[in-house]
Amino acid sequence: MIGLGNLGTPVAENILQKNQRLFVYNRTASKAQPLVEKGAKMCKSIKELGQKCDVVFSVVSDDAALNDVTMGSNGLAQNLKAHGFHVSISTVLPATAKELAQVHKQFNNHYIAAPVMGRPEAARAGKLNFLVAGEKTAVEIVRPLLQQAGGAGIWEFGNEPSAANVAKLCTNFLIASAIESMAEGINLAAKSGLDAATWVSMITQTLFAAPVYINYSNILLKEMFRPAGFALKLGLKDINLVIRQSIEANAEMPFGKLMQQRLAECVEKGLGDLDWTAIALALN
Amino acid sequence: MIGLGNLGTPVAENILQKNQRLFVYNRTASKAQPLVEKGAKMCKSIKELGQKCDVVFSVVSDDAALNDVTMGSNGLAQNLKAHGFHVSISTVLPATAKELAQVHKQFNNHYIAAPVMGRPEAARAGKLNFLVAGEKTAVEIVRPLLQQAGGAGIWEFGNEPSAANVAKLCTNFLIASAIESMAEGINLAAKSGLDAATWVSMITQTLFAAPVYINYSNILLKEMFRPAGFALKLGLKDINLVIRQSIEANAEMPFGKLMQQRLAECVEKGLGDLDWTAIALALN
Numbered sequence: 412m413i414g415l416g417n418l419g420t421p422v423a424e425n426i427l428q429k430n431q432r433l434f435v436y437n438r439t440a441s442k443a444q445p446l447v448e449k450g451a452k453m454c455k456s457i458k459e460l461g462q463k464c465d466v467v468f469s470v471v472s473d474d475a476a477l478n479d480v481t482m483g484s485n486g487l488a489q490n491l492k493a494h495g496f497h498v499s500i501s502t503v504l505p506a507t508a509k510e511l512a513q514v515h516k517q518f519n520n521h522y523i524a525a526p527v528m529g530r531p532e533a534a535r536a537g538k539l540n541f542l543v544a545g546e547k548t549a550v551e552i553v554r555p556l557l558q559q560a561g562g563a564g565i566w567e568f569g570n571e572p573s574a575a576n577v578a579k580l581c582t583n584f585l586i587a588s589a590i591e592s593m594a595e596g597i598n599l600a601a602k603s604g605l606d607a608a609t610w611v612s613m614i615t616q617t618l619f620a621a622p623v624y625i626n627y628s629n630i631l632l633k634e635m636f637r638p639a640g641f642a643l644k645l646g647l648k649d650i651n652l653v654i655r656q657s658i659e660a661n662a663e664m665p666f667g668k669l670m671q672q673r674l675a676e677c678v679e680k681g682l683g684d685l686d687w688t689a690i691a692l693a694l695n
Numbered sequence: 696m697i698g699l700g701n702l703g704t705p706v707a708e709n710i711l712q713k714n715q716r717l718f719v720y721n722r723t724a725s726k727a728q729p730l731v732e733k734g735a736k737m738c739k740s741i742k743e744l745g746q747k748c749d750v751v752f753s754v755v756s757d758d759a760a761l762n763d764v765t766m767g768s769n770g771l772a773q774n775l776k777a778h779g780f781h782v783s784i785s786t787v788l789p790a791t792a793k794e795l796a797q798v799h800k801q802f803n804n805h806y807i808a809a810p811v812m813g814r815p816e817a818a819r820a821g822k823l824n825f826l827v828a829g830e831k832t833a834v835e836i837v838r839p840l841l842q843q844a845g846g847a848g849i850w851e852f853g854n855e856p857s858a859a860n861v862a863k864l865c866t867n868f869l870i871a872s873a874i875e876s877m878a879e880g881i882n883l884a885a886k887s888g889l890d891a892a893t894w895v896s897m898i899t900q901t902l903f904a905a906p907v908y909i910n911y912s913n914i915l916l917k918e919m920f921r922p923a924g925f926a927l928k929l930g931l932k933d934i935n936l937v938i939r940q941s942i943e944a945n946a947e948m949p950f951g952k953l954m955q956q957r958l959a960e961c962v963e964k965g966l967g968d969l970d971w972t973a974i975a976l977a978l979n
Contacts, residue, residue: 598947
């Protein structure tokens with residue numbers, strides 16, 4: 412496992428709990444310590460990790476970090492065993508997935524895109540959803556590991572890894588839009604003299620009875636913006652990817668562009684480390 | 696029952712099926728004919744209807760039509776029996792509800808706001824949700840009638856009728872935003888080479904497993920824009936009310952304003968009579 416952040420750590424814990432041997436690497440080595448105490452073996456480099464593992468999960472913060480981890484003479488592609496598997500959980504551009512899949516292929520190992528839906532608490536509860544794409548045989552081999560990693564749902568998007576990243580970007584855009592529209596609706600309700608909680612209770616029992624609306628409306632009503640389940644600045648990062656992909660694909664996104672502006676304004680206002688529902692704080 | 700349009704007709708049919716005596720009035724009298732054949736009694740004027748009924752439902756197209764129906768010497772307020780009930784199902788401004796409630800009070804009868812969620816097929820299936828506000832005793836009296844009219848859910852928002860209209864406007868805004876964001880997501884998925892139906896299937900079984908996303912994504916994927924379950928031009932009318940209310944309440948709505956622009960552009964392009972999901976046709 413490469414990358415032991417907010418999501419990587421509970422995923423690694425899930426794997427350890429299933430009594431799997433787990434080697435870990437993190438740029439900041441101290442973050443690995445709690446996992447080592449639970450039985451993980453620390454590696455000093457990606458090279459060392461690649462030589463010891465058949466399957467490597469990576470969860471890093473962005474495209475640049477994933478490229479760093481994967482490419483070059485010290486990277487995972489060159490140092491992973493032949494016929495090994497790199498399961499990349501990060502939210503990155505489809506183009507990045509495409510490129511990294513090719514690099515792995517050159518070294519006779521496999522890249523599987525498996526971006527994940529679920530906040531850290533979902534990881535701890537084993538309720539993650541993995542969006543998975545890659546060669547069919549490779550996907551079948553890593554599927555049980557994704558389940559052990561906390562995946563309640565494994566959703567397949569075909570042979571081309573980038574397709575899973577497209578699905579992830581579309582989903583994150585949809586979540587962001589749902590948060591923004593809930594925030595605007597709650598603001599309008601409250602300022603119009605309606606008890607917003609009563610309205611939210613009605614919509615989440617009827618037309619909008621879905622986890623996104625139930626969970627995020629609760630955070631919005633209670634203004635539980637700290638600690639961030641998903642930091643606003645990471646939301647901006649993801650929406651930036653969405654907009655890059657929309658330009659690449661020539662797909663118009665009026666809400667997407669507005670969402671990008673709104674999140675960027677929030678980061679400028681210093682709200683970047685709060686939960687991304689804190690976009691509500693930037694509504695008059 | 697006043698107003699026998701797309702929604703008024705199935706609501707009237709539901710009431711007839713419960714063996715209730717039903718008097719009907721519609722500006723275009725011919726629209727009442729099918730209901731008369733099913734046992735409804737036609738009235739030639741609102742005055743006549745008001746004198747014969749204890750409870751009158753109205754379902755008309757906009758604030759002006761509701762004012763016409765209610766106000767003046769030929770209107771319902773003046774001609775409804777003392778202690779009678781006007782149950783207004785239309786989506787109108789909170790300010791309109793407030794005003795009409797006062798007028799009814801002057802004539803010793805009651806105004807109950809009961810804007811409804813549900814397309815015509817939901818009305819026929821008895822799966823409507825009524826958002827209800829007004830004097831508590833009046834609401835208790837009309838509650839069984841709302842159930843007979845097809846209300847599976849009766850949601851109460853307190854004593855002030857306008858509160859139900861605020862809730863309805865907030866809800867319609869939320870639905871419109873969900874449609875726009877689904878349309879943008881599906882467009883991005885498809886143009887990025889992902890099978891949009893596979894993506895939609897995943898989101899509607901996980902984070903977005905709610906009627907709005909399930910029903911509207913199906914319409915969007917199959918491009919079933921005719922016949923309109925809810926015409927785009929009516930969507931624009933409702934969003935115009937949302938924006939008027941947001942100005943009134945001093946509540947910022949960036950998505951709301953963009954939604955208004957998008958719908959107005961669609962009407963200009965001649966898409967006004969299609970279902971409001973046809974907003975997808977105006978995405979490059």
